[in-house]
Amino acid sequence: MGTVPDEQKAIPSWLDRAFIVSALKCGDPTVDESSVQLKSMGQVGGGLLSETYRVVAQLHSLGESHERETSVIVKSSPTVGGFIKELADSGVFTKETVAYGSFLPAMDAALETIEGESWRPLAPKFYHHGSQPTSFLVVEDLDASGFHKVAQGVSLDVDQCRAVLRNLARMHAASVTLLDDQQYNEKLFHQSLIFSRRLVDTFQDKNQRYADGTFDFLEHYTWFQKYVHKMEKLSTRFVGEVVDVVEQCQVDFKVMVHGDLHKNNVMFREDSDGLQVRFYDFQGIHIGSPAEDLQYFFHTSASLEVMRDHTQGLLADYHAVLQGTLRALGLQRQADGYPLEQLLRDMDHFGMIAVFVSFTMLPFMLNFGEMEFAIDTSDDQFEVKSKKFYEKSWRNDRYLAYLQHLLPVFDSKGLLDQKV
Structure with missing residues (x-):
């Protein structure tokens, strides 16, 4: 799945290269899955009702001559207990x-x-959703497009x-x-x-x-x-x-x-x-x-x-x-x-x-x-x-x-x- 920096927080096992390839292809069917390489992955601040991860991948689509970088946000059900x-x-x-x-x-x-x-x-642009192994969503990383809170x-x-x-x-x-x-x-x-x-x-x-x-x-x-x-x-x-x-x-x-x-x-x-x-x-x-x-x-x-x-x-x-x-x-x-x-x-x-x-x-x-x-x-x-x-x-x-x-x-x- 590629090298993930040691300083990153624990990543769930299901969030791997195959998962990201599937999500990217949902957003763009022309993505060449063999070209997808994960550059970084880590937990980021999100809402109270989800665990949020940023994944940066390098890839290219069929017909493209140059690689490009794409950053997505993956949201999944929270691990915190109780009312939340x-x-x-x-x-x-x-x-x-x-x-x-x-x-x-x-x-x-x-x-x-x-x-x-x-x-x-x-x-944000929507890429993918599903229910296995947990409820999750994949959307565009607006930070990568110059947006900020x-x-x-x-x-x-x-x-x-x-x-x-x-x-x-x-x-x-x-x-x-x-x-x-x-x-x-x-x-x-x-x-x-x-x-x-x-x-x-x-x-x-x-x-x-x-x-x-x-x-x-x-x-x-x-x-x-x-x-x-x-x-x-x-x-x-x-x-x-x-x-x-x-x-x-x-x-x-x-x-x-x-x-x-x-x-x-x-x-x-x-x-x-x-x-x-x-x-x-x-x-x-x-x-x-x-x-x-x-x-x-x-x-x-x-x-x-x-x-x-x-x-x-x-x-x-x-x-x-x-x-x-x-x-x-x-x-x-x-x-x-x-x-x-x-x-x-x-x-x-x-x-x-x-x-x-x-x-x-x-x-x-x-x-x-x-x-x-x-x-x-x-x-x-x-x-x-x-x-x-x-x-x-x-x-x-x-x-x-x-x-x-x-x-x-x-x-x-x-x-x-x-x-x-």
Whole structure:
């Protein structure tokens, strides 16, 4: 299989030259398999729900005179135990296989038809998937194409947010053309990965305990004191409320949402055509409201400046691209039925998502990579590690600045009030 550097982490036995040859030939049948040589292979940082490996191979296709180098990302089911393993085994690879294998190619084809030379793909190129010896996916390595993630702990500026939302609008609009397909009527594609009953059970059983004492230290800040009583009541119910609003999804205009759209699932590249964006990690796709993706993205990924000064303008820009794409695709009725005013009403309807992620995901995103985050709920030290992580995250000055801005906004919309 070729020489693998000693410093690389342990590689599963099934991830060998034959596996990579098969994957490359799925992506390009003209690949000369006898020419494929593995140059490097190693584990890289990935999502919580997968083990991720980068493989670099040298090869050439039939008819080519020169060898070329190709880098791919291989994702497989996680080896970590507990809740993460259970979640990964609950259908996320099925979703992502459908996303990369059929859904994204169909959307890209529809968009290419209307966008012509300006068309750019929504996501990495897909090579291969399978179930033996484990669930896995092989996709393009965007790093090798000049794309990059923003630095850990750094939030997105207004230009990056605009690029993300325009790409999201294209995806949402194109997805409408596909939702009548019978395969998307299955229950799996109407279930959120993040906002589910499974989350309620786990959060209340495990993570709810990390909040003990949180409001004690926040009471020392004068700007927080008026919210203490509301926050104490809110902490006992907001998980259930956000799950209810997502599961019921009582809106007329629905799309296939990404379902986990934060800055760590987005890559950027600056070129002559401007700032290019690609999405990845589609394990959370499901049918829902655009507002679900939008609230989740803003409150996990946007800088405080964007939150304060640019949210409304960015929503208007997203809506304009959504409308233009829907109409170009011949979906005039859907475009007419979803004016900007309705999008803004939907944003308010899904406002509890903003509250939830602001108190759970946002501190994690602002401290990502700086501290150890416990993900194995079967670990005897899970609760201790989790509490330690969140205590440090909550005391982060940047996070406190977000809270100082967001709490009055949430309060003005009635999101902190006790529901009757």
